[in-house]
Amino acid sequence: MMDRRRVLTGMAAAPLALAAPGIIRRANAESVLDVAAVYSLSGTFANVGSGLNDGSKWAFEQYGSAAGHKLNYVLLDDRGDAGEAVRKVQEAMTQRGIKHVIGCTNSAIALAVQKEVYARKGIYVNQAGADEVTGKDCNKSGFRWPVACYSAVNATVRPLIDKFPKAKRWYTITGQYVFGDSLLSNCKDVFKEKGIEHVGNSYHSLSDREYSGYIATALSQNPDVLAICNFGNQTVDVVRQAISYGMKRNTKILAVWSTGLDQFQALGPENCEDVYFGANFWHGVDSPGGRRVAEIVKQKTGDVPNYLQACGYAVSQILIEGLNKANSTDVPTIVKALEGISYEGPTGTESIRPEDHQVVKDYYLMLGKAKSAMKDKNDLCSVVAATKALPPPEKTGCQMAASL
Amino acid sequence: MRTVERFPNLATAIVLAALVVLPLTVPATLASQIAIFATGALSVALLLGAVGLLSFGQGLYLGVGAYVCGILLRDAGLGLIPALLMAALSGTVLAGLLGSVIVRRHGVYFVMLTLAFAQMGYFAVLAFKNVTGGENGLSGLPRQFDLLGFSIADPLSMYGFMAGAFFLVFLLIQRVIASPFGSVLAAIRENEPRCEALGYPVARYKTAAVALAGGIAGLAGGLHVIFLGFVPPSDIELEMSQRLLVIALIGGIGSPGGALMGSAFYTIVSEALSEIWPRWMALIALLLIGLVLFLPGGLWGARRRISALFARNTAHD
Incomplete structure (x- = not known):
């Protein structure tokens, strides 16, 4: 029989019992950290965004948690439009309370998102190529994994000049936009310093697919080296067309910036052979961090990692390393933890410069192998030089605020 | 000849109600974007609906408005x-x-001329990158505004401002269409040679309509910049002109109310489709083909058809 005391105790416990599922849910929810990833999964840059997104997502799966919180990957598809990216980041930050953001598919998106995240006091790790990200447009929120144009040029053009001291005449073919221009101006600086004769430059627009006119002009200047200052599929097309014009016979060809394996595969060994490429990542470089990336990519695709996957992985890893070191999700604490951090990244031991939030890592000068020298289908190039060539912090133009 | 509706009318009430309901059904930032593109589409609706001029260049004026607003906010x-x-x-x-x-x-x-000028605008932005920021866009704009003592910073207040601006432009267009000036534009649309024969300076009327539509598109560009705190170069790309045209077509040309319906439909559907298939634009194109073939008056026309059907059924009862 129920006595009065038991009834009263039951009545007091009832609200608690009713609220229990909510309390438990909330307790669980508090241990989940939402991280937004901004990638172009549709539109013009969908093929690039998709590879980057895979790498970032797989890193989250591999790590699972950070700073005692289960990681939740929130994908924002920007459709290749910087405006759309900003709107979606605004939405994620204001309506979902997200403070941790990673990823970008191009520099324009990164620059816009970096400003947005900074204004809303979040943290943003990205893989933009443009110098401004850690240069004049740097801020306390932004961290960048790939090297800047300065580093790409100094890690490829300089070693090539040293390797071929008699190759004094250089011609450049440049994509006419910020990134191409930035590579070109850095090339010119190195040419000037090294006494190289820059015999000419051809600009092409971003919509060009046919380069025979530019290549004929380059041939007429009889250069020792043809340097291609661009990014993406256009670089592959220029290399392929230069080779079909017989340029490889008397001229060294250098693609200052390539995406590595996927572009080498697109060119095939017959085109890659004896062509020089710059690359941010190469699966053949053995390191503890590289092995971690290889392990997850092998598990997911059965193949070796390419640049896009490694790059996507790298930006996730940086944020996670920061969270773990800070042992907190508090943004200023993570920013402080990341400044000067050293960790095992996809290219080996990597660190972050506190002055501009640029990751200090190797950039590779690679040389295409002959088909007969390839050990497997992915062994298309060998590393000629691995250089950490960063501009001095005071020359980047970055004016970093003391705090967020 | 189409009859000119009185102003304000039922459409005014429907649009006002839709603007109130919108932020309750979709996130406020998405609602703001709908209001902004609806404002831009109003410029197409005015040209195509009132005068019968098909412009592929409204994105140029939207882009110019965006850059002017951005530069003046940031530098002046x-x-x-x-x-x-x-x-x-x-x-x-x-x-x-x-x-x-x-x-x-x-x-x-x-x-073709509207198309050519729109392309020139985009390349001018790339050429004068020191002023426009080139393909990186223009950033560093203020992020908080005050209007009559009210702060416009959070998503909901931002939406209120965008919706208010759209509604004012919507009222303006309704007023213009219902005015004697609008009657002359309608006459030009229906029979231009006869208007000329009657002594109307047709070219001046058309120029005035193009200028008014340009002003509305410019305002939409300014609103977009205030909303984003950034000028995206996509604002002046040819794709923006196409987007405004598609929105106006989906909504129903010649119906200012259709601009809001078209913008809501395009923005929400493209958001949903982009998560299903990376080439979502192809699905939008299919939807557009379906609309043109089976619903020539667009979504706003469908509303009219449904109202007419309902009225007929009620009369039978």
């Missing part, structure tokens, strides 16, 4: 309303100047 320290007025004015002046040339050509030549 102008406030919200003056910067927006200058955005609208820049669109009006540019459209007026170009319009005085374009309106002298008809049909496909008119369309």
Whole structure:
């Protein structure tokens, strides 16, 4: 029989019992950290965004948690439009309370998102190529994994000049936009310093697919080296067309910036052979961090990692390393933890410069192998030089605020 | 000939109600984007609906408005309303100047000229990258505004401002269409040679309509910049002109209310489709083909059809 005391105790416990599922849910929810990833999964840059997104997502799966919180990957598809990216980041930050953001598919998106995240006091790790990200447009929120144009040029053009001291005449073919221009101006600086004769430059627009006119002009200047200052599929097309014009016979060809394996595969060994490429990542470089990336990519695709996957992985890893070191999700604490951090990244031991939030890592000068020298289908190039060539912090133009 | 509806009318009430309901059904930032693109689509609706001019170049005026607003906010320290007025004015002046040339050509030549000028605008932005930021866009804009003591910073207050701006432009267009000026534009649309024969300065009327539409597009550009705190180069790309045209077509040309319906449909559906398939634009194209074939009056026309059907059934009862 129920006595009065038991009834009263039951009545007091009832609200608690009713609220229990909510309390438990909330307790669980508090241990989940939402991280937004901004990638172009549709539109013009969908093929690039998709590879980057895979790498970032797989890193989250591999790590699972950070700073005692289960990681939740929130994908924002920007459709290749910087405006759309900003709107979606605004939405994620204001309506979902997200403070941790990673990823970008191009520099324009990164620059816009970096400003947005900074204004809303979040943290943003990205893989933009443009110098401004850690240069004049740097801020306390932004961290960048790939090297800047300065580093790409100094890690490829300089070693090539040293390797071929008699190759004094250089011609450049440049994509006419910020990134191409930035590579070109850095090339010119190195040419000037090294006494190289820059015999000419051809600009092409971003919509060009046919380069025979530019290549004929380059041939007429009889250069020792043809340097291609661009990014993406256009670089592959220029290399392929230069080779079909017989340029490889008397001229060294250098693609200052390539995406590595996927572009080498697109060119095939017959085109890659004896062509020089710059690359941010190469699966053949053995390191503890590289092995971690290889392990997850092998598990997911059965193949070796390419640049896009490694790059996507790298930006996730940086944020996670920061969270773990800070042992907190508090943004200023993570920013402080990341400044000067050293960790095992996809290219080996990597660190972050506190002055501009640029990751200090190797950039590779690679040389295409002959088909007969390839050990497997992915062994298309060998590393000629691995250089950490960063501009001095005071020359980047970055004016970093003391705090967020 | 179409009859001119009284102003304000049922459409005014429906649009107002839709603007109130919108932020309750979709996130406030998405609702703001819908209101902004609806404002831009109003410029197409005015040209195509009131005068019968098919412009592939409204993105140019939207882009110019965006850059003017962005530069004035960032470099001249102008406030919200003056910067927006200058955005609208820049669109009006540019459209007026170009319009005085374009309106002298008809049909496909008119369309091609609007297209050519729109492309020139985009390449001008790339060429003058020191001013425009090139393909990186223009950043470093203020992020908080005050209007009559109210702060416009959070998503909901931002939406309120965007919706208010759209509604004012919507009322303006309704008023213009219902005015004697609008009657002359409608007459030009129906029979241009007869209007000329009657002594109307047709070219001037068309130029005025193009300038007004340019001003509205410029204002939409300014609103977009205030909303984003950034000028995306996509605002002046040809794709923006296409987007405004598609929104106006989906909504129903000649119906200002259709601009809001078209914008809501395009924005929400593209958001959903992009998560299903990376080439979502192809699905939008299919939807557009379906609409043109089976619903020529667009979504706003469907509303009319349903109302007419309902009225007929009620009469039978």
